[in-house]
Amino acid sequence: MSRPQHQPAMPEQVIAHLDIRPAGTYVDATVGGAGHAQLILAASAPDGRLIALDRDEEALAMARAHLTRFGERVQLFHQRFSELPRVLAEAQSERVDGVLIDTGISMDQMLDLERGFSFQSPHRLDMRMDRRQKLTAYEVVNTYAYEQLCDVFKVVGRGREARKVAARIVSFREGIGPIQSPAQLAELIAATVNRRRWGKKRHPASRWLMAIRAEVNDELGELCRGLQVAIKALQPAQGRLVVLTWASHEHRLVRRELRRLQNPCTCLPALPCICGKQPLAEVLLPKPLSPDASEVSRNRAARSCRLHAARVLGLSTGQRNGPVMVR
Numbered sequence: 001m002s003r004p005q006h007q008p009a010m011p012e013q014v015i016a017h018l019d020i021r022p023a024g025t026y027v028d029a030t031v032g033g034a035g036h037a038q039l040i041l042a043a044s045a046p047d048g049r050l051i052a053l054d055r056d057e058e059a060l061a062m063a064r065a066h067l068t069r070f071g072e073r074v075q076l077f078h079q080r081f082s083e084l085p086r087v088l089a090e091a092q093s094e095r096v097d098g099v100l101i102d103t104g105i106s107m108d109q110m111l112d113l114e115r116g117f118s119f120q121s122p123h124r125l126d127m128r129m130d131r132r133q134k135l136t137a138y139e140v141v142n143t144y145a146y147e148q149l150c151d152v153f154k155v156v157g158r159g160r161e162a163r164k165v166a167a168r169i170v171s172f173r174e175g176i177g178p179i180q181s182p183a184q185l186a187e188l189i190a191a192t193v194n195r196r197r198w199g200k201k202r203h204p205a206s207r208w209l210m211a212i213r214a215e216v217n218d219e220l221g222e223l224c225r226g227l228q229v230a231i232k233a234l235q236p237a238q239g240r241l242v243v244l245t246w247a248s249h250e251h252r253l254v255r256r257e258l259r260r261l262q263n264p265c266t267c268l269p270a271l272p273c274i275c276g277k278q279p280l281a282e283v284l285l286p287k288p289l290s291p292d293a294s295e296v297s298r299n300r301a302a303r304s305c306r307l308h309a310a311r312v313l314g315l316s317t318g319q320r321n322g323p324v325m326v327r
């Protein structure tokens with residue numbers, strides 16, 4: 001009997017889509033626990049370089065510990081990926097061969113209850129990836145007006161329910177007092193939403209907490225800016241961008257932005273192009289790649305992962321240095 005064919009696991013797909021070459025220079029824009037970073041360094045041995053960023057100082061310390069054996073091939077930066085141009089200037093690298101963005105937070109961050117990312121955390125609402133920043137989840141939950149909260153919950157995509165959750169938060173804090181912890185907030189949300197709609201496999205509050213985390217860390221704004229600066233940092237005609245997304249609002253955003261980079265024309269489709277906007281990238285996967293069933297059965301956390309890949313096109317210097325023109 002022939003064995004079922006399995007597609008390579010997502011980490012291998014990342015390396016394949018980055019098209020890693022020995023002696024290339026790569027950016028891991030979200031180095032976290034350095035799992036992908038180690039694969040990139042192994043695949044680009046012996047001379048490949050890695051510029052690794054994380055906005056979370058603790059994650060960066062962990063990455064440093066995992067990457068010391070690679071010596072001078074690695075440079076680490078405590079920085080947001082939207083600041084990539086500044087990082088590249090400091091690293092004295094004008095163009096790189098590949099950029100990886102792996103969005104969201106790591107399991108280590110999630111499991112550190114004191115950071116307040118998990119709905120199980122009894123600690124103060126925090127959710128900051130970079131603890132130098134002022135805005136925390138406590139302020140979002142306890143000071144945002146009803147309309148602002150509705151706006152935050154837009155990414156969850158359930159209009160009427162978002163208004164219900166926002167109203168419940170406002171009435172709780174006005175009647176009883178500030179909401180202190182993720183666990184308290186999760187309990188309140190679970191008692192407000194229609195549990196059946198959220199399925200049995202995940203906590204009904206998890207997506208709502210993810211929306212608050214996205215607000216605290218401006219995750220969607222970062223992602224939009226990150227894609228733009230990554231494309232500009234890549235070697236013309238060969239540089240690769242790989243993005244891993246973990247939630248439907250991120251999948252949609254990356255698909256939309258990559259399509260815009262591939263087709264920035266703003267003219268009416270039925271008319272000849274007069275805007276003159278040139279494609280900056282070629283989308284390599286018409287549909288983002290998902291892990292196959294065998295990978296999901298080994299690692300349930302992988303089920304929501306999607307891989308997006310693009311190749312930068314060869315353009316004149318003028319076009320590359322100018323603003324990225326998007327529709």
Ligand SMILES: C[S@@+](CC[C@H](N)C(=O)[O-])C[C@H]1O[C@@H](n2cnc3c(N)ncnc32)[C@H](O)[C@@H]1O
Pocket residue numbers: 029030031032033034035036037053054055056059079080081082102103104105106129222223
């Ligand atoms: C999913 S984890 C990355 C895991 C990593 N790829 C690995 O193999 O271990 C995401 C990491 O990105 C960091 N991060 C999220 N948004 C960021 C941003 N805008 N700039 C820099 N780092 C960011 C988080 O702090 C976290 O450590």
